[in-house]
Amino acid sequence: MASNKKKFENSLIQCITEHKESIYxxxxxxxRNKEDALDIVQDSIHKAFANAESLKNPDAIKSWFYRIxxxxxxxxxxxxxxxxxxDEETLEAYSKGTSDSYHDFDLERALEELPxxxxxxxxxxxxxxxxxEEVSEVLNENINTVKxxxxxxxxxxxxxxxxxxxxxx
Amino acid sequence: xxxxxxxxQLKKSYTEVPIPEELDFIVKKAIRxxxxxxxxxxWIIGTAAAxxxxxxxxxxxxxxANAFSNIPVLGKIVEVITFREYNVDEDTYNANxxxxxxxxxxxxxxxQMLNNKYLDENKKLYAEFQxxxxxxxxxxxxxxxxxxxxEVKTDNDQILSIGRYEVNTxxxxxxxxKYDTIDKKNQVLISLPSLFKDDAYIALISDNIKQQMLExxxxxxxxxYWVKKDDKDTDPLDDFxxxxxxxxxxxxxxxxxxxxxDKYEVAPxxxxxxEFVIPTDKIASDLVSSEYIKx
Numbered sequence: 001m002a003s004n005k006k007k008f009e010n011s012l013i014q015c016i017t018e019h020k021e022s023i024y025x026x027x028x029x030x031x032r033n034k035e036d037a038l039d040i041v042q043d044s045i046h047k048a049f050a051n052a053e054s055l056k057n058p059d060a061i062k063s064w065f066y067r068i069x070x071x072x073x074x075x076x077x078x079x080x081x082x083x084x085x086x087d088e089e090t091l092e093a094y095s096k097g098t099s100d101s102y103h104d105f106d107l108e109r110a111l112e113e114l115p116x117x118x119x120x121x122x123x124x125x126x127x128x129x130x131x132x133e134e135v136s137e138v139l140n141e142n143i144n145t146v147k148x149x150x151x152x153x154x155x156x157x158x159x160x161x162x163x164x165x166x167x168x169x
Numbered sequence: 170x171x172x173x174x175x176x177x178q179l180k181k182s183y184t185e186v187p188i189p190e191e192l193d194f195i196v197k198k199a200i201r202x203x204x205x206x207x208x209x210x211x212w213i214i215g216t217a218a219a220x221x222x223x224x225x226x227x228x229x230x231x232x233x234a235n236a237f238s239n240i241p242v243l244g245k246i247v248e249v250i251t252f253r254e255y256n257v258d259e260d261t262y263n264a265n266x267x268x269x270x271x272x273x274x275x276x277x278x279x280x281q282m283l284n285n286k287y288l289d290e291n292k293k294l295y296a297e298f299q300x301x302x303x304x305x306x307x308x309x310x311x312x313x314x315x316x317x318x319x320e321v322k323t324d325n326d327q328i329l330s331i332g333r334y335e336v337n338t339x340x341x342x343x344x345x346x347k348y349d350t351i352d353k354k355n356q357v358l359i360s361l362p363s364l365f366k367d368d369a370y371i372a373l374i375s376d377n378i379k380q381q382m383l384e385x386x387x388x389x390x391x392x393x394y395w396v397k398k399d400d401k402d403t404d405p406l407d408d409f410x411x412x413x414x415x416x417x418x419x420x421x422x423x424x425x426x427x428x429x430x431d432k433y434e435v436a437p438x439x440x441x442x443x444e445f446v447i448p449t450d451k452i453a454s455d456l457v458s459s460e461y462i463k464x
Contacts, residue, residue: 013200020196021188028186038191039438042199042343046433049203054408075393075437111179126176127183157175 008052015061016045022128023069029123030073030116031080040076044069063130063137070120070138077116110157118153121146191311195339198301202343247273247353249321249331252284255295257302261312263338264298266291269319269331276356283349283358287333291317294335314338322419322427327354328461330419332429345431346442348419352461361418364426364462368414369455374428375411377451382409382435394436394443409435424463425449 016023020041027040047068055064111119117139124135125146136146252270257263268291274280298315305311315337322330330350337343350359364370382394396409417429426447430436436443449456449464456462 016196016200020192024188024192025183025186029183034189038189038195042195043433043438045199046203051408072437076439079391079439107175107179108182127180
């Protein structure tokens with residue numbers, strides 16, 4: 001028992017450390033400001049350690065941890081009722097854009113305006129490069145639901161994919 | 170094959186979100202705090218063994234003697250005073266630690282046990298803060314704050330309940346609260362299990378808290394607790410099952426049992442520390458007596 005605990009702790013620490021930037025960006029994609037995203041990272045870590053027993057399959061620790069991050073973010077949004085805030089750093093990042101990395105605000109707005117459950121699949125599948133199966137684990141939805149949502153989300157974003165591998169959605 | 174331009178572009182702005190300098194530190198700190206919490210029990214046993222060594226040290230401390238000199242000898246009222254403070258005040262680094270001390274208990278062993286515990290806790294936090302501050306400075310700076318102190322929750326003829334808080338600020342903050350409840354008449358420390366005939370209280374209290382959580386969420390959608398909402402709720406994180414055998418508690422002025430949970434323990438961070446007043450009739454069947462807990 002004790003060694004299992006130790007093993008869990010080690011793989012959790014490894015997982016968190018390895019993915020800390022992704023976790024931050026994932027949280028940020030929901031709350032859109034630095035302080036709150038950091039809060040969520042911190043909350044999620046505490047929550048993960050406190051809920052070791054809810055991890056059924058140790059191989060799925062990454063999906064399990066991402067799920068905690070997503071749920072913590074959603075809880076936060078539920079509380080905040082989504083106030084549109086763009087903090088200074090974001091504005092700065094936008095304004096620093098060079099000529100070859102222009103930002104299409106309309107496109108970002110369209111993503112922003114997607115209902116959360118559609119946005120989540122886009123973020124996890126395309127930005128975090130998770131497999132469809134992993135996305136379904138993170139969101140606790142079945143694979144077909146994830147595919148449907150992805151398809152609908154892309155349609156809303158008016159994205160026509162040329163890539164065969166991503167067409168399989 | 171070229172990935173769709175739009176998705177590429179969205180992904181680009183996603184990955185361009187700047188990573189704040191504090192991230193690394195916050196992650197490490199949260200990991201360390203979480204691990205400490207899990208090993209807390211072992212640490213408490215270690216402290217008990219160390220108490221004997223500390224007793225003579227505290228007795229001969231001039232600060233301790235000074236603390237006593239301010240209290241009129243008549244009266245001899247049991248009270249809680251600030252025994253010592255530790256402070257750091259450098260622009261982005263702030264520590265403000267207030268160590269409480271219980272005075273005028275006739276049971277000196279109990280008094281020393283508590284006071285040593287309070288002093289030890291704060292010494293340890295102060296040392297940790299110093300270390301964190303040095304680490305951060307090496308990394309090029311950041312914000313760090315710690316605040317500890319105490320509040321007397323109840324002080325009547327019979328009961329003295331002292332709560333000690335600890336607020337850690339690193340970007341965001343985490344708060345913990347610990348309580349000691351003393352029976353002033355009999356000069357003993359009251360533990361949660363000592364109030365009850367047997368372990369039945371764990372289920373009685375837990376069931377009532379679950380019910381209170383659900384009722385609160387229903388009447389206020391802004392509240393969230395990690396508790397199973399209904400049979401369809403399969404979220405593994407909604408998993409509050411039971412209080413700990415020695416869950417944080419105090420007895421309030423009305424003689425009601427109050428159960429307390431630290432930030433993150435049963436609810437998301439924004440809920441902070443949460444408390445539940447347990448109606449006496451829900452636990453009456455298991456109470457040893459109605460001496461402390463009143464209906």
